[in-house]
Amino acid sequence: MDFLNVPFRTKGERSYGITSIADFGTPIGQLEQYLIDFHQYIDIAKIGIGSAYVTPNLQEKINLYKEYKVIPYCGGTLFEKCFIQDKLEEYCKRLKELGIEWIEISNGTVDISLKTRLSLIKKYKKSFHVIAEVGSKDQDKEMPLEEWEHEINLLLEAGCKYVITEGRDSGTAGIYNRSGNVNLELINKITANIDVTKIIFEAPTPKQQMFFINQFGANVNLGNVKLQDVLVLEAQRHGLRSETFFLGEPTWSLS
Template sequence: MDFLTLPERTSGSRTYGLTSVADFGTPMGELRNILADYSHIIDIAKIGIGSAYVTPNLKKKVDLYKEYGIKPYCGGTLFEKCYYQNKIPEYLSYLCELGIEWVEVSNGTLDIPLDQRLELIYFLKNNFNVIAEVGSKDTEKEMPISEWRAEIKQLLEAGCQYVITEGRDSGTSGIYEKCGTVKSDLIQELVRDLDPNKIIFEAPSAKHQMYFIREFGPNVNLGNVKLSDVLMLEAQRCGLRSETFYMEAQECKLP
């Protein structure tokens, strides 16, 4: 049935071209149905905000994701809550009991100094795959572009597998203006001299996703994707939506 010429997509156990979904409480029955059809186009699952702590049957949900080859982890807000209450050791034990192998180090709500985050990453990478996040959820807080780039570089050098650029599930902070417009100058600077395959751009809406696909090709890493949108996103990556219609295989911009 493969008769169209489409952009080449990474597949299998991807290291880039990732789709990272945000699970904000999807019921187990619904999740089973979604994964039965779409697990091959989902790579990472963030159990959003701090919801993992109050999610019923969390271990079963984690096991279900892993059964389908998807990497589950808890949202950075839960990490920050544990940091704020000096409960990081308890948090790590909690992750181990759940069988979660990925951990996010973020500072979207708390202003955790970079040196403390780096120290945590050096410690955590011995037992976990670490994802860090850069940027604030506060729409009034502006980080200089140079600070964005310096943080991402240092976080990757410290041992992070990926760095997420903050955008929230609303697409109104971090790499976005309050109105939802992408800060395109910031994005272009972020990938200068940095490996874009190591950056996961939070892109919660179709218009945000299409911006990054047009800029970097079908194999850009995208996060905070709604579970209900994964098939539409894959269609966009494959040039099967009007906005990406003319994107051909040779236009892929990532190695």
Template structure:
């Protein structure tokens, strides 16, 4: 007899996405890891600008894509190129590694939303094969404290209207920035305002901690989009999605 579990959308998925944060997985390890767990992973993000210095980057990108996993170099590297060179050079850099997802963010730099919208428009015009994702929220808790729910909602709307496939809700790799306060507490009033205004299928919630993951799964179901997942915890996250851990044991939402 089979267990009755929440129905998981199968790959290739438009929602129910799991995006891992690759911060130094060795190439040899990665191949074995993906052979076992590729069915649970949709996007691999090279976080904190690490894509610029990681060894065997081209080989790693190819390996991910061979297993049907999209690759993104994240927002920090985008902001570094924005600050020091140009967005065109960053796009050419992505193309040189066969990466066709680009994240436009303002997590470290204060890049006005109007400027980000201009960048998105330019990228979509010049690099039509790119999938563009936007991010809302600052990595700095102090800056995040100043963002009102109206600002969050407005930025999400403008990013979606500009053609972003998804809007990422910032949380940092630690779950202590963006939509979360410095102590890891969810900014619930802002979060509630966001999800009352937008379909969660259009959003990717950064959720590096189990308490974050279980909250989002219990609220939206097994097929909520989750980002910044630690690679060696991918089986824990999928178990949470399918009600196989105590925190989501009684959740039947698909």
């Protein structure tokens, strides 16, 4: 259908307006059914946590994503596990064998210094597209506002295609409080001087997704989206849900 005036949406191989899903073990048959219908709404698929290491049909899953033009990559937890065990060389070799072209460099669980992460980005950007993540999965760890902005800027300057703001799959850490509410002061600080099209906000719940859509528009980059929520999210981006109904609409008056 194309008769309504709805917000503009980027299409095809998007550089912004990205929807990044989190795959925590979706069976191949179920995944294929979702991709047949909804692949045009999905840009990136993160094979969540370290699950790629124990996924028995990993190559088949990667091939399926690529068949439908969805970029697959492994969650940052697997990178951190390899880092702490000094197995990054083996990890990168395996990614190449699998045909994975993106790598996430994070420190959500392991305290990897910013200097080390910047060095790794500069090293691996020669062979991969690099995504970095800022923020901790620990609800009790809070980074100062200025540190978020400083880190994101440095990570982008080092060569990251995007920087992810930590939110966990629960939406209760990083840019959120324990109740799942957005830290608005933090978001305002991050986006005041940084190109928002280079940030992927982890937003696993519809409530959080709608906040970012209303804050930054239909083409905000969103991550950790559940596969079953992809169509609903696209409807939200088009102003087809009550909470985003007036997105891009003129101000209406009843007088």
